[in-house]
Amino acid sequence: MTTVTTRTVTYPADGLTMIGHLALPAGADRRPAVLIGPEGPGLNDFQRRRADALAELGYVALAFDINGGRWFTDPQEMLAHTTPLLASPDRMRDIGHAALDVLRAEPRTDPDRIAAIGYGTGGAIALELGRDGVDLRAIGTVNATITGRPGEAARIRCPVWAGVGSEDPIMSPAQREAFAAEMQDADVDWRLVVYGGALHAFHHPPVDQTVLPGVGYHARHAQRAWSDIVGLLAECLPVTE
Amino acid sequence: MTTVTTRTVTYPADGLTMIGHLALPAGADRRPAVLIGPEGPGLNDFQRRRADALAELGYVALAFDINGGRWFTDPQEMLAHTTPLLASPDRMRDIGHAALDVLRAEPRTDPDRIAAIGYGTGGAIALELGRDGVDLRAIGTVNATITGRPGEAARIRCPVWAGVGSEDPIMSPAQREAFAAEMQDADVDWRLVVYGGALHAFHHPPVDQTVLPGVGYHARHAQRAWSDIVGLLAECLPVTE
Numbered sequence: 001m002t003t004v005t006t007r008t009v010t011y012p013a014d015g016l017t018m019i020g021h022l023a024l025p026a027g028a029d030r031r032p033a034v035l036i037g038p039e040g041p042g043l044n045d046f047q048r049r050r051a052d053a054l055a056e057l058g059y060v061a062l063a064f065d066i067n068g069g070r071w072f073t074d075p076q077e078m079l080a081h082t083t084p085l086l087a088s089p090d091r092m093r094d095i096g097h098a099a100l101d102v103l104r105a106e107p108r109t110d111p112d113r114i115a116a117i118g119y120g121t122g123g124a125i126a127l128e129l130g131r132d133g134v135d136l137r138a139i140g141t142v143n144a145t146i147t148g149r150p151g152e153a154a155r156i157r158c159p160v161w162a163g164v165g166s167e168d169p170i171m172s173p174a175q176r177e178a179f180a181a182e183m184q185d186a187d188v189d190w191r192l193v194v195y196g197g198a199l200h201a202f203h204h205p206p207v208d209q210t211v212l213p214g215v216g217y218h219a220r221h222a223q224r225a226w227s228d229i230v231g232l233l234a235e236c237l238p239v240t241e
Numbered sequence: 242m243t244t245v246t247t248r249t250v251t252y253p254a255d256g257l258t259m260i261g262h263l264a265l266p267a268g269a270d271r272r273p274a275v276l277i278g279p280e281g282p283g284l285n286d287f288q289r290r291r292a293d294a295l296a297e298l299g300y301v302a303l304a305f306d307i308n309g310g311r312w313f314t315d316p317q318e319m320l321a322h323t324t325p326l327l328a329s330p331d332r333m334r335d336i337g338h339a340a341l342d343v344l345r346a347e348p349r350t351d352p353d354r355i356a357a358i359g360y361g362t363g364g365a366i367a368l369e370l371g372r373d374g375v376d377l378r379a380i381g382t383v384n385a386t387i388t389g390r391p392g393e394a395a396r397i398r399c400p401v402w403a404g405v406g407s408e409d410p411i412m413s414p415a416q417r418e419a420f421a422a423e424m425q426d427a428d429v430d431w432r433l434v435v436y437g438g439a440l441h442a443f444h445h446p447p448v449d450q451t452v453l454p455g456v457g458y459h460a461r462h463a464q465r466a467w468s469d470i471v472g473l474l475a476e477c478l479p480v481t482e
Contacts, residue, residue, distance in 0.1 A: 166421060180407060183437055190437030196424055
């Protein structure tokens with residue numbers, strides 16, 4: 001394994017002080033870079049390790065924060081924060097742009113080669129960056145088949161990969177269809193992977209908290225979804241080009 | 242590249258004399274093996290090259306025949322042969338088992354490590370082998386979200402991967418949903434990849450023939466679907482284990 005360097009980064013967004021996790025690959029050269037958006041409960045070690053794993057593969061990676069350093073263990077508290085956030089593309093873009101600015105300010109980052117991936121709320125933020133016209137090389141989301149404001153998906157000019165659990169009651173089949181239609185109508189280069197039998201947040205190992213109904217870990221599909229995300233980056237954001 | 246050996250194999254099935262294409266990897270040892278089912282028009286060089294490509298990766302691979310050596314250039318003639326075939330699980334199984342017997346009879350084949358992949362009609366045959374209880378390591382299909390006889394999917398005990406074009410009018414969204422429900426109700430380990438904007442047979446480069454409405458090549462998604470199939474095999478049927 002190469003040697004990865006990590007750093008905690010603090011920056012303002014959405015009226016909060018965000019605490020992100022930046023991971024740098026070995027070396028001193030510029031590298032393609034990846035934003036990693038966490039799910040509604042917040043940024044935790046699991047998502048921080050995704051940044052480290054991408055840095056091992058040669059990317060600069062920033063696991064960004066959406067909750068001002070908090071991890072919501074109480075589902076109701078999480079929903080009270082996340083529901084209005086998901087209803088506000090402007091707030092999501094504010095959070096996304098703030099993270100993007102941190103990533104771009106890192107000297108190791110090649111500012112012309114950036115992708116955004118995300119899970120749940122963090123995936124919705126990755127998509128909003130695309131709908132805001134940010135020049136990304138790829139957008140990859142898991143459990144985030146969330147449509148945007150009419151017409152804005154046409155600004156997405158990079159491949160979009162979306163994964164979702166077939167039994168996810170929060171990202172319903174109707175919502176998946178609406179997302180697919182949004183992408184198709186906007187002539188986006190898109191793919192949707194439906195993981196059979198998987199529930200919401202299937203990609204996330206169990207944590208010590210109360211879980212919402214419809215949420216559950218699926219180890220095999222979690223591994224496949226990560227492999228699919230890494231494959232998306234290999235295709236659209238190769239480490240060397 | 243390693244040196245691949247190929248051989249034409251002739252065998253009876255479905256009242257016809259089938260002409261398959263067997264590809265063997267370099268070496269003399271037993272290897273995991275893959276059946277490759279072609280689309281309705283028949284076995285052509287494009288699918289033969291898939292067998293060669295899998296042999297380059299270390300697999301024994303048989304691109305099997307469904308039309309008695311014919312390639313239908315006329316869509317109506319193709320449909321006249323394919324439509325009743327797709328309506329008969331027994332005929333499809335006959336064709337699949339005959340190919341499987343050829344593959345298993347090859348000394349280089351490890352008979353305990355076999356996967357079946359297929360495109361369109363050939364994909365439906367791969368699925369029917371699973372529904373018939375054949376011990377396969379994986380089933381991968383493109384453009385073949387075709388349901389089987391009620392209850393028989395429960396005999397599928399390997400991972401199923403299915404890819405389909407979002408704009409495929411032949412494999413409609415309703416048919417995709419029915420296929421997903423069949424897999425889920427049978428507790429199969431399944432995945433469905435929807436390739437945005439792709440039509441029917443998107444995986445196949447244009448050939449010199451009249452094409453049906455709703456059929457069209459999509460180069461990017463064709464490459465992705467092949468990469469996904471190779472990934473399925475890497476996951477479920479590793480060359481060395």
